[in-house]
Amino acid sequence: MRIGIPVWMLLVAVVAGLALATVLYFRNKKQHYGKALNIVLFVLRSLIGFGVVILLFNPYMRQHVSVLEQPTVILAHDNSASLVLSKDSTFFKEDYPTQLEAFREALNKDFQVDEYLFGQEVRDFDQLDYSDQLTDLSSVLQNIDRRYYKRNVGAVLLFSDGVYNRGFEPSLLTDRFVFPVHAVVLGDTLSYPDLLIKDVHYNKRVSLGSTFPVRVSVGAVDCSGQKAKLTLTEDGRVIASQDFEVSSNRFSKEVDFMLEADERGVRQIEIEISGLPDETQKLNNKKRIFVEVKDQSYKVLCLADAPHPDLGALKSVLNDDCEMDFVFGSDLIPVLSEYQLLILHQTPSRHTDLEALYQQLENNKKLPVLFVVGKATDVEALVKLQRAIEIRRGATNNMLDAKAAFNTLFGTFTVSDKLRENVGKFPPLATPHLDVNVVAAHDDLLLQEVLGKKSGLPLMTFVKADRKMAFLFGTNLWRWRLFNYYRDHNSEVFDELFSKTLKYLLLNADDGSAVFCKEEYYSNEPVVMTAELRNPSNELIVEYDLSIQIVNKKTGETYDYVFSKREHDYELNAGILPEGVYTYRAAVEMVGKKITMNGSFSVVSLGIEAQQLTADVARMRALSAATNGRCYTVDQLPQLLEDLRNDVRITSVEHHETRFEDLIHSKWILFVLIGLAAIEWVLRKMFGTY
Numbered sequence: 001m002r003i004g005i006p007v008w009m010l011l012v013a014v015v016a017g018l019a020l021a022t023v024l025y026f027r028n029k030k031q032h033y034g035k036a037l038n039i040v041l042f043v044l045r046s047l048i049g050f051g052v053v054i055l056l057f058n059p060y061m062r063q064h065v066s067v068l069e070q071p072t073v074i075l076a077h078d079n080s081a082s083l084v085l086s087k088d089s090t091f092f093k094e095d096y097p098t099q100l101e102a103f104r105e106a107l108n109k110d111f112q113v114d115e116y117l118f119g120q121e122v123r124d125f126d127q128l129d130y131s132d133q134l135t136d137l138s139s140v141l142q143n144i145d146r147r148y149y150k151r152n153v154g155a156v157l158l159f160s161d162g163v164y165n166r167g168f169e170p171s172l173l174t175d176r177f178v179f180p181v182h183a184v185v186l187g188d189t190l191s192y193p194d195l196l197i198k199d200v201h202y203n204k205r206v207s208l209g210s211t212f213p214v215r216v217s218v219g220a221v222d223c224s225g226q227k228a229k230l231t232l233t234e235d236g237r238v239i240a241s242q243d244f245e246v247s248s249n250r251f252s253k254e255v256d257f258m259l260e261a262d263e264r265g266v267r268q269i270e271i272e273i274s275g276l277p278d279e280t281q282k283l284n285n286k287k288r289i290f291v292e293v294k295d296q297s298y299k300v301l302c303l304a305d306a307p308h309p310d311l312g313a314l315k316s317v318l319n320d321d322c323e324m325d326f327v328f329g330s331d332l333i334p335v336l337s338e339y340q341l342l343i344l345h346q347t348p349s350r351h352t353d354l355e356a357l358y359q360q361l362e363n364n365k366k367l368p369v370l371f372v373v374g375k376a377t378d379v380e381a382l383v384k385l386q387r388a389i390e391i392r393r394g395a396t397n398n399m400l401d402a403k404a405a406f407n408t409l410f411g412t413f414t415v416s417d418k419l420r421e422n423v424g425k426f427p428p429l430a431t432p433h434l435d436v437n438v439v440a441a442h443d444d445l446l447l448q449e450v451l452g453k454k455s456g457l458p459l460m461t462f463v464k465a466d467r468k469m470a471f472l473f474g475t476n477l478w479r480w481r482l483f484n485y486y487r488d489h490n491s492e493v494f495d496e497l498f499s500k501t502l503k504y505l506l507l508n509a510d511d512g513s514a515v516f517c518k519e520e521y522y523s524n525e526p527v528v529m530t531a532e533l534r535n536p537s538n539e540l541i542v543e544y545d546l547s548i549q550i551v552n553k554k555t556g557e558t559y560d561y562v563f564s565k566r567e568h569d570y571e572l573n574a575g576i577l578p579e580g581v582y583t584y585r586a587a588v589e590m591v592g593k594k595i596t597m598n599g600s601f602s603v604v605s606l607g608i609e610a611q612q613l614t615a616d617v618a619r620m621r622a623l624s625a626a627t628n629g630r631c632y633t634v635d636q637l638p639q640l641l642e643d644l645r646n647d648v649r650i651t652s653v654e655h656h657e658t659r660f661e662d663l664i665h666s667k668w669i670l671f672v673l674i675g676l677a678a679i680e681w682v683l684r685k686m687f688g689t690y
Contacts, residue, residue, distance in 0.1 A: 009057045017050030037683065044680040051673050059663045064656065071154035071650045073111040074144055075104070078160035078186060079119040079128060080135040085283060086188035086614070096634065097128060100159075103637045110645060111154065116140065120166075133524045135160075138167035139489070145176050153179040154650030157640070158623065161187030162616030167489055171622050180629035180649065182640060187615035189633075194221045194614075195228055195273050196284035198252070204519065204581075204602055205319070206261045208295040213258055216287075218273055220251035221614075228275035230255050234267060246275075261293040266553040266581045290581040290602055292553070298322045298506055299338060303357070304345040305329060305376040309478040311345060316481070316491070317499040319519050333357055336364045341506050346374040346475065348381040358385060368468035368505040374475035375399055375432060388440035388463040389471060394433030401428035402448040402474055404459050411540055412443045412462045413504050413514070413532060414569045415496065422493050424449070427483055429459070429474025436473065440465040445501075448473070460501075468505050515548070515586050515597045523605045527574040531563055531586060531597070540568045548586040550574060553600075579605045 025042045077100075083092050107113050115125035118140040119132020137160065144156060158181055164170065174181070198217040206212040216230060223246045232240040240257045259269075271287045279285070300322055302311060307328060315324050327333060329351040336342060348354050361367070373382070379391050404423050423446065431448065436457055446459040463469045481494040500516065507514055517529040529548075535541050546563040559577070563570035563586075586597040621631045632640045644650060663669060 013050045013053040016053045017046040020049040021045040041680060041683060044676050048673060048676050055664050061661050061663050063659045065659055066654055066656055069152040069653050070112050071152050071652060073107065073113050073154050074156045075113055075115045076140050076156065076158050077117055077125065077128065078135065079117040079130060080132045081130050082163055083161060083187050084130045099637065103641065106641055133522065134166045135164045136167040137164040137170040138173060141170050141173045152653040155179060155644060156181045157184060159184045159186055162619040171626060174623060174626035177627045181624055181627040182629040183620035183624040183631045185615055185617055185620050185631065185633055189615045189617055191222055191614050192280050193223050193276055194281045195223060195276055195279060197271060197273055197287045200271060200287050200289055202289055202291065205292045205294055207297050208261055208264050208293050210261050211258050212261055213256060216255045216271055218253050218255060220246040222249050223251065223276065224249045226275055228273055230273050232257060233270045264293050264295055267291045267293060268554055288605065292581050292600065298340045300324045300341045300343065301334060301339040302326050302343040302345060303333065303347045305347055305349040305351060308345060310372065310475055313478040313481045314498060317495050317502065333360060336360045336367055341368055343370045345372045346376040348378045348385065349376045350378055354381050361385060365466050370505060371471045372475060373432060373471065373473045374430065386469065388438065388465045388469060390437040390439055392435040394435055398433060399430045400433055400450055402431035402450050402459055403428045404446040405449040405454050407444045407447050410443055410445045413500055414530060419493050419496050423497065426480045430476045431474040434473065438463065470501055470505060513595055513597060515599055517601050519601055521601065521603050523579050523603055527577050529572045531570040533588060542568065542570065544588050544590050546570050546586060546588045548572060548584055550582050550584045553581045553583055577603050579603050
């Protein structure tokens with residue numbers, strides 16, 4: 001143990017203690033103690049003074065300690081629905097839970113065990129009910145790797161059928177593991193002849209009179225030489241079909257259909273693959289899709305200096321109601337009156353016909369514009385196009401790496417806590433060095449953070465002047481979407497940021513009220529929606545009751561709700577709705593005016609777990625082999641338990657640590673000082689001084 005304090009502090013404390021004792025016992029002529037007692041009292045007071053002064057300097061105590069960490073065994077169990085869709089479903093519903101419970105009890109007697117369930121997400125082991133409609137094996141392995149980094153993990157027991165339909169190949173993560181993964185194979189390990197529909201790609205909303213594609217991905221297992229037929233029906237009527245021959249035992253094929261959107265409304269299309277007379281697994285032979293045919297849609301024009309990956313990232317957040325056209329460089333600018341939103345990506349630039357663009361904007365003064373300012377942007381020309389922001393080139397032409405810092409005062413529309421917390425973690429944008437002065441009413445969503453310091457300059461701001469405008473001072477936002485997907489395996493934060501931005505710009509300029517919901521919900525998740533109401537001053541309010549009617553467009557069934565009020569907006573949890581396409585109409589009476597907000601969304605059947613019902617034994621064996629583990633079946637659980645008991649790798653680990661503790665927090669020092677003061681007081685009391 002060592003006390004961390006400079007030598008000069010020790011000298012100051014010693015001198016202070018001696019000085020205090022000297023004044024009290026050698027310089028004070030009124031004291032009449034014997035020589036021996038005087039020396040004892042002098043020493044006591046010196047020690048007390050020394051201790052108090054030392055504590056005032058707040059020294060720390062450094063200790064080298066040894067900590068014995070017990071090993072942890074991690075049990076991660078698959079809770080996905082695929083386990084009870086195979087031929088062994090009765091066993092996994094009735095007999096297996098009893099076997100698993102017995103195994104868990106025995107395991108907990110011998111080891112320190114942490115237990116988890118996984119499927120759509122990783123959570124603590126509560127109840128095994130096979131309710132998850134997705135399986136993400138990579139997520140559970142990443143979760144364990146993150147939670148138990150540098151921890152003493154004896155083994156990981158992975159109970160699964162090895163089939164995943166979300167995330168990425170789990171074997172890519174095994175090089176991170178320094179502990180063994182023992183795989184327990186669940187599900188049906190026998191392979192049966194099977195035809196299946198893997199996936200369907202289609203536009204959920206199409207324009208009336210258009211032709212729209214439907215691409216069906218089909219597969220076959222152990223069906224080589226068989227003939228199959230893919231059929232699309234609507235209201236019991238066959239609208240398209242195609243015959244094909246299965247050429248191998250591991251067969252995959254994409255079949256394309258072109259359908260006519262000749263009638264407005266919702267079309268329910270049944271897709272079925274057939275061909276095996278005695279097929280045992282028929283849950284994956286059918287799929288149902290809903291296509292809404294609309295007679296109107298938004299048109300968005302993007303004028304860009306040159307092709308850029310940012311444009312693809314922005315296009316990805318537009319729904320099927322939006323059609324996006326691109327014009328590059330010096331190409332002829334289309335008639336802007338045909339569009340509902342204009343995106344200027346690094347435009348105007350030296351290639352732009354500035355006079356033509358200026359004249360078109362003057363002729364369409366209500367057209368909202370999103371400006372993406374980058375290196376190619378002609379700043380002087382940009383100032384001429386709008387009067388809301390004064391912009392001047394900075395001292396250098398070099399680009400800055402500017403990260404996003406969320407502005408907590410932003411109020412143009414509400415954003416989720418997830419966006420607030422994560423947008424600052426995104427990689428920096430390439431931002432021109434500019435001097436920006438916003439002269440019109442504006443609301444900054446993101447601020448620039450350069451070299452870890454907030455500059456106070458906007459990175460993304462919204463301006464409401466003659467027209468709605470948004471300015472993004474930076475390019476390479478495609479990196480945001482890529483980073484979001486790499487870290488979270490989805491692009492929800494990026495999509496929310498820009499879908500809400502585009503939706504705000506597309507809304508009627510005279511009405512900022514809006515309902516926000518996802519385009520698509522799974523059949524096992526609740527339909528959650530939020531809404532905003534704005535007064536004539538464009539301020540968020542929650543003073544009025546907001547009602548909504550949701551209608552199933554196919555069945556006509558209606559659902560009536562009232563939104564719950566939050567601090568600045570409204571929220572509705574409509575629960576789980578049946579599969580289908582829904583429209584909604586939200587209404588509120590505000591200041592003698594009725595405001596309505598319309599929209600639509602779809603609820604789709606998940607059904608992904610039924611696509612592969614045979615356990616992937618090879619994947620489970622590969623996972624265990626790559627981490628020096630072993631692969632077991634359910635019948636071998638007693639053997640697994642015995643192997644764990646005999647595994648010499650599962651042992652306690654001694655860690656040597658250096659700890660630092662402020663000396664002022666040590667109780668024993670307080671008791672020592674009090675004890676010394678008490679002894680001094682008693683001696684002085686005995687000889688008549690106190």
